[in-house]
Amino acid sequence: MLNLAGTENQVYFGTNLYSDKYISKGLIKISDTFFDETEINKIALVAPTATLIEIEDYEITKKQKVQLPQTVEKIVKCFNPKCVTNKEDIPTLFKVIEDHKGTMKLSCHYCEKTMTKENIEFL
Ligand SMILES: [Zn+2]
Structure with a gap:
């Protein structure tokens, strides 16, 4: 990474x-x-x-x-194979959110799927 x-x-x-x-x-x-x-x-x-x-x-x-950023641009791949960012040349964009348990999640700006740390794949 x-x-x-x-x-x-x-x-x-x-x-x-x-x-x-x-x-x-x-x-x-x-x-x-x-x-x-x-x-x-x-x-x-x-x-x-x-x-x-x-x-x-x-x-x-x-x-x-280190501080979690509010958004993550370009550095992470969306784990949803159907996401437009995996089909076209569009830079990824995620909102960094925390669920009620305080677990960090990334919410894709395009397909709105959320993924946890375990699904993160860096570009
Ligand atoms: Zn996506």
Whole structure:
């Protein structure tokens, strides 16, 4: 999703790490990389509790929680095969909504189908 497979930067992955707040946490550390808004939105969609930290010369220079965007344009494919965005060259557009349980869902602007995180496929 972040195209790290082709990167030549140093990448460090951690999983099942100790967390004060959650049962456990994961960590991805990438050298010399700054994510743009699209990439940050992708992270927010799959990991809404993620925190982004920038480190320069061993010091934390920026720490921010990701925020779910109100709309998602182009970056996600509609899971409805009959949706016009899967038949014609139309960029996808979704409204980000939360159901009564607080579960994040994406509502397609064109076919009005809603999908959950499990159905998300990035373009
Ligand atoms: Zn659709």
